[in-house]
Amino acid sequence: MQTLAAPVHSELVIRKSRFLGCVQPVPDRAAALEHVAALRNEHPGAAHVCWALMAGGHSAAHDDGEPGGTAGRPMLEVLRRQELDGVLATVVRYFGGVKLGAGGLVRAYTEAVAQALLQGQQVLMQRRARAACAVPYDLEGWLRRQLAAHGAQLLSARHADEVLVEFSAPENDMAALRERLDAAGQGRLHWARQD
Structure with missing residues (x-):
């Protein structure tokens, strides 16, 4: 299994909404949830802080108020396709006033994670x-x-x-x-x- 050597970031603007993506190595779910909570504090004006986690073979995803299945699950699928483990993907969304629809949201959250991963260095995961x-x-x-x-x-x-x-x-x-x-x-x- 592979993980990331260091956190990687992306920033997309789609129809006036701003998507701040990050994929980073994490040891477990507790560390991931701490990071998500810190992001919420860092971005109090954000409409959504969505996340997906692959850690120790366990997965989790959260849409944070976006329509069900339009944020967390698509982000998780990107991590699965890359065969990553011990990683947390987060996307902070600042709503720009224009609704994207379900398909637009899936594309935006998927793209935010994929763009971040293009900059990442994958390394063999140490047990x-x-x-x-x-x-x-x-x-x-x-x-x-x-x-x-x-x-x-x-x-x-x-x-x-x-x-x-x-x-x-x-x-x-x-x-x-x-x-x-x-x-x-x-x-x-x-x-x-x-x-």
């Missing part, structure tokens, strides 16, 4: 593994720096008697990362689980 460990409070900062330095993504940190840190890393790198952390942590890390 990620998850792990969790507990560390004393005085090692939390060190552990966060180690994870960042080795390409791991911090998923959560819960503070109790110790700090329980959950993270993900490229599957091929997880065993070596655990060994490095064990050696540098001098027995003060306690592994909770590894998926």
Whole structure:
């Protein structure tokens, strides 16, 4: 499966409506929904913020008030045809006062995503593994720096008697990362689980 190396954008004006497209890599649905919420805040005057998601083999699409099936699903079909995963497509529409009709909307949303993808670099998607460990409070900062330095993504940190840190890393790198952390942590890390 392929994903995108970085976010890509497009801007179309069709019969006075402005369509701002973006396709970007995302790790999961939660991150996608956070991005959509941020877009709504960024564009309070927009009529619609439509989106489509392919992540982990799961898909979702949302028309955000456009007639059913005229925005999210066509955007999702573009992602499927490109065989992409781990990506979120969004299109912010500023209504220009001229109705486009169902066919016009499908073409506009499809084109906004397709135009953005023309600029994108597709890369092989890396499978990620998850792990969790507990560390004393005085090692939390060190552990966060180690994870960042080795390409791991911090998923959560819960503070109790110790700090329980959950993270993900490229599957091929997880065993070596655990060994490095064990050696540098001098027995003060306690592994909770590894998926």
